[in-house]
Amino acid sequence: MDLLRRDNEKGFSWKGFFLQWEWMLILIFLLVTAINSYLSPYYLNYDNLRDATMTFLDKAFIVLPMVLIIILADIDISVASTVALSAVVMADLYAMGVPMEVAILICLAVGALCGFINGWLIVRFKELSAVIVTLATMIIYRGIAYMMLEDQAVGQFPEWFKFLGWGYVFGIPFILIAFVVCAIAFALLLHKTTFGRRIYAIGNNPTASRFSGVQVDRIKIIVFTLAGLMAAVTALFLTSRMGSTRPNVATGYELDVIAMVVLGGISTAGGKGRMIGAVIAVFLIGYLRYGLGLINIPAQALLIIIGLLLIGAVMVPKLKIRGSGWRKAKPADAPVKRAL
Amino acid sequence: MSEYVLELRGITKTFPGVRALDHVHFQLKKGQIHALMGENGAGKSTFIKIITGVHRPDEGEIYFQGERVDINHPKDAQQLGIAAIYQHVTCFPDLSVTENIFMGHEKIDKGTKRLLWKQMHQEAQVLLTELGADFDPKTQMGALSVAQQQIVEIAKALSTNAKIIIMDEPTAALTKRESEELYRITEQLRDRGVSVIFISHRFEDMYRLASQVTVFRDSRYIGSWAINEISQEDLIVAMVGREITQLFPKKAAQIGExxxxxxxxxxxxxxxxxxxxxxxxxxxxxxxxxxxxxxxxxxxxxxxxxxxxxxxxxxxxxxxxxxxxxxxxxxIGYLPEDRQKQGLVLPWSISSNITLPAIGKYAKKGWLSRHKEDEAAKTLAQKLQVKARSIYDPVSSLSGGNQQKVVFAKLLTAQxxxxxxxxxxxxxxxxxxxxxxxxxxxxxxxxxxxxxxxxxxxxxxxxxxxxxxxxxxxxxxxxxxxxxxxxxxxxxxxxxxxxxxxxxxxxxxxx
Known part of the structure; x- marks a missing residue:
């Protein structure tokens, strides 16, 4: 018996390959593009597309760690407040005369600290769910941001800082390059390292993971800290693009981000889903929004469409399992060789 | 009317792969405290579940006050007046004592469907006083001690006019003084004419309270004796007196330092x-x-x-x-008791499960190496003779024994x-x-x-x-x-x- 032999079901099949949720997303994406370019001649304009990409990519940096958090079967709804707080701290420090380079580093540190606090609270007080903990810190972080700036906006950053949000490298927006690099890094972390494997283990069965020597608490704290750090990265790009910052920036980002992750096929029950799905979902929602904006469909309609897509994302995997029940049944029916 | 308030004859219950009860008998008199004893897995729990209607027997008859009855549902048991009190009290900790007592049979005004709180509190107070409890029925259940919660459970049983009360290891979580209190209440129940089936692993409980003892062993009825007829030694023999027929492949091992x-x-x-x-x-x-x-x-x-x-x-x-x-x-390695919850990531493959504890060992500086992992998993799976088509099969598709071998293989990844x-x-x-x-x-x-x-x-x-x-x-x-x-x-x-x-x-x- 060759235990390393992969069965037909386990091996490569074109049908199985294209039945994956990610292909569904790409299909929807192509559909959206087709409809949009049919409805508006300006949709496939390179400059327009480029500008649109630069607008919606800021929050995409948070989608990456949010994938890890949701695979852990946790959630973080404080990320938008973390964006606001780290942006405000940076702007405030710069206004006080701190060099921009230092202010940027402190911005990243503040974001990471916010995330660390979330993670620490979640592992320290296990009876509290991640929703409750991050709901509390969501209010607190935003509250501190308001205390620091009240209702003012702070701006006039150095000229070079604009590069983050507006710059190009070989004609490609810098933000897009940065996002792709980060996405690849996160995908490798999740799929190719022991750290990623342990994240999936915890999401699937936290008890068995603990019994297997996985440092569940440590991994959770690291992942939440990463989320805070990436929220600060979002703060940098957002502030650079807007040229100034206010305590109420990024309001509602947490729900956009979670929607993208769920649409990307990452199960809120934990343990399932891939980075690529969430990345496709980022562009899908981004271009959908841009296209609908071009043909003057109100923002509210967009919300309805995103809501419907989400319901689809949650339902389709279930339908798929039911539909392919006869296929799933096969391995169990087949005679399994037993010693007895 | 029959001499017995409850009689079970020839009760058999089979679960897939296990015979939990095998033609078991039981006779309970009115006002009797009847101890039920046996080792772990002797069939006591299944027996209680049959009496309380949680499980239906495959064979056998149940007589209640001399009449043949079917107990198909916990509701049926409740209607007959059978109540059970478990070792770990199953209560609603955030509700009041009164609410716990009347849960499921609240007193309701016929016209307005309004809950009659005053009446319920009063009745709860009466029941608690009778049982010698000194806490207020408006107290939150969660604020009480385990012993007090048990008294509430007994009060609940009495409020439904229970004629038979089953106590499953009630003293396990109690201090000596609390146990004494429970003995007193149990005797009080007996004097009221309530019959009690008392399950306990403590001989002192049984000698103190019971007048009759029935022993189960390996899902079978072994015997029933008046308490003064049987010595402790004989009881132990009755409980374990099986012959060990199975051969164990124990090798003579070199015992070292x-x-x-x-x-x-x-x-x-x-x-x-x-x-x-x-x-x-x-x-x-x-x-x-x-x-x-x-x-x-x-x-x-x-x-x-x-x-x-x-x-x-x-x-x-x-x-x-x-x-x-x-x-x-x-x-130091540990193979947990519950392999499905604590031992395995069920949807994962055999390979990924085996390598989980030592995943760092099969990786290069944190980067996974599928090849190394699969080789190691294959070696261990073969060593322990895991029966599967390949190490990529999900462990959920394996039999219990093979799943357990996978958990053993996990242990062997570490030094x-x-x-x-x-x-x-x-x-x-x-x-x-x-x-x-x-x-x-x-x-x-x-x-x-x-x-x-x-x-x-x-x-x-x-x-x-x-x-x-x-x-x-x-x-x-x-x-x-x-x-x-x-x-x-x-x-x-x-x-x-x-x-x-x-x-x-x-x-x-x-x-």
């Missing part, structure tokens, strides 16, 4: 002053009844729970373990000296059991020190070189292979420390 020693381990509320030593090549059985604290001791040694007292020595050096990873790095096995054959069919015994025996002869936690007496006796018996969180006996009889083990699991054992324990600690 001491590898693990624990001294005076304690964890408040779970166990106290637990000491034993384990040598290379030795299989040390750790047994006792369910709830004796065996798993808790093991999980504390493995770093899953914190210890409050005591020392752990590994290869002569004192160690402090804060988490399982540390334990495995030091050389271990001590392997703690917590109920390694639980839920495994007979054939796979002997395969697992073979694995255990092999491991011992390879020089691992093995701590075998088990409730199955033949298994403990058949496999162990020495046996540590625990009762209510304490070590009550350390027996050598020669002196380890079923009777001796059961006595130590159920009776307080005898002088003979005390000496042995002292000796064992000296070694």
């Amino acid at each position: 001491e590898v693990l020693r624990v001294d005076g381990l304690g964890r408040t509320g779970y166990f106290k002053n637990v000491s034993f030593t384990l040598h290379r090549g030795e299989i040390l059985g750790l047994t006792g009844l369910v709830g004796a604290g065996r798993s808790e001791v093991c999980q504390a040694i493995f770093g899953l729970d914190a210890l409050d007292a005591g020392k752990v020595f590994l290869k002569g050096k004192e160690i402090h373990i804060d988490n399982p990873l540390q334990a495995m790095e030091l050389g 271990l000296d001590v392997i703690i096995l917590d109920e390694p054959t639980k839920g495994v069919d007979v054939g796979a059991k002997s395969a697992i015994y073979e694995i255990i025996s092999d491991l011992a002869s390879q020089g691992y020190g093995i701590l075998l936690v088990s409730s199955e007496m033949p298994e403990v006796i058949g496999m162990s070189d020495r046996i540590v018996v625990m009762r209510e969180g304490r070590v009550t006996a350390v027996l050598d292979r020669e002196e380890a009889t079923q009777e001796a083990i059961l006595e130590a699991s159920m009776v307080s420390i005898s002088p003979r054992n005390r000496e042995q324990i002292a000796e064992a600690r000296m070694i």
Whole structure:
């Protein structure tokens, strides 16, 4: 018996390959593009597309760690407040005369600290769910941001800082390059390292993971800290693009981000889903929004469409399992060789 | 009318693969306190579930006050006046005592459907006073002690006019004084004409209260005696008097130097002053009844729970373990009791499960190497003879025995000296059991020190070189292979420390 032999079901099949949720997303994406370019001649304009990409990519940096958090079967709804707080701290420090380079580093540190606090609270007080903990810190972080700036906006950053949000490298927006690099890094972390494997283990069965020597608490704290750090990265790009910052920036980002992750096929029950799905979902929602904006469909309609897509994302995997029940049944029916 | 308020004849209940009850009889008189005794897995729990309508018997008849009845649903049992009080009180901790008492049969105004709180509080007060309780019925249930919650459960049973009350190990979580209080209440119930089925592992409970005792063993009815007719020794024989027919593949192992020693381990509320030593090549059985604290001791040694007292020595050096990873790095592995919840990631493949504990070992600086992983998993799966088509099969598709082999394979990925096995054959069919015994025996002869936690007496006796018996969180006996009889083990699991054992324990600690 060759235990390393992969069965037909386990091996490569074109049908199985294209039945994956990610292909569904790409299909929807192509559909959206087709409809949009049919409805508006300006949709496939390179400059327009480029500008649109630069607008919606800021929050995409948070989608990456949010994938890890949701695979852990946790959630973080404080990320938008973390964006606001780290942006405000940076702007405030710069206004006080701190060099921009230092202010940027402190911005990243503040974001990471916010995330660390979330993670620490979640592992320290296990009876509290991640929703409750991050709901509390969501209010607190935003509250501190308001205390620091009240209702003012702070701006006039150095000229070079604009590069983050507006710059190009070989004609490609810098933000897009940065996002792709980060996405690849996160995908490798999740799929190719022991750290990623342990994240999936915890999401699937936290008890068995603990019994297997996985440092569940440590991994959770690291992942939440990463989320805070990436929220600060979002703060940098957002502030650079807007040229100034206010305590109420990024309001509602947490729900956009979670929607993208769920649409990307990452199960809120934990343990399932891939980075690529969430990345496709980022562009899908981004271009959908841009296209609908071009043909003057109100923002509210967009919300309805995103809501419907989400319901689809949650339902389709279930339908798929039911539909392919006869296929799933096969391995169990087949005679399994037993010693007895 | 019949002499018996409840009579069961020829009750048989089969679950897939197990016969839980095999033509069992039981007779309960009005106003009688009837003790039901037996080892773990003797069929007591299933029996209660049949009486309370949770399970339906496959065969057999139930007579209630002389009339044939069918109890198909817990509601039927309730209507007949059968109530059960469990060891772990199943209550609504955030509701008041009154609400708990009247849950499911609230007093409601016929016209307005309004809840009649005043009336319910009054009635609850009357019931509690009768039972000698001094707390207010408006108290929140969660604020009461376990003993007080049990009184509420009894009051609840009385409020439904229960004629038969089943108490499943009610004294297990109580202090001596609280137990006395429970005895008094139970006697009071008896004097009112309520019949009580009392299940307990404590002989003192039974001698203090019961007038009749029925013994089950291996899903069968063994006998029923008036309490003054049977001695404690005879009772123990009745409970364990099976012949050990199964052969255990225990190899004569070379017992080497001491590898693990624990001294005076304690964890408040779970166990106290637990000491034993384990040598290379030795299989040390750790047994006792369910709830004796065996798993808790093991999980504390493995770093899953914190210890409050005591020392752990590994290869002569004192160690402090804060988490399982540390334990495995030091050389202690643990096979958990519940393989599906604690042992395996069910949707994952055999390969990924096997390599999970030592995933770092099969990676290059944190980068996964599928090839290395699969090779290692394949080697271990073959070594333990996991029967599957390939190591990419999900473990959820394997039989219980093969799943357990995968959990064993996980242990072998680490460099271990001590392997703690917590109920390694639980839920495994007979054939796979002997395969697992073979694995255990092999491991011992390879020089691992093995701590075998088990409730199955033949298994403990058949496999162990020495046996540590625990009762209510304490070590009550350390027996050598020669002196380890079923009777001796059961006595130590159920009776307080005898002088003979005390000496042995002292000796064992000296070694």
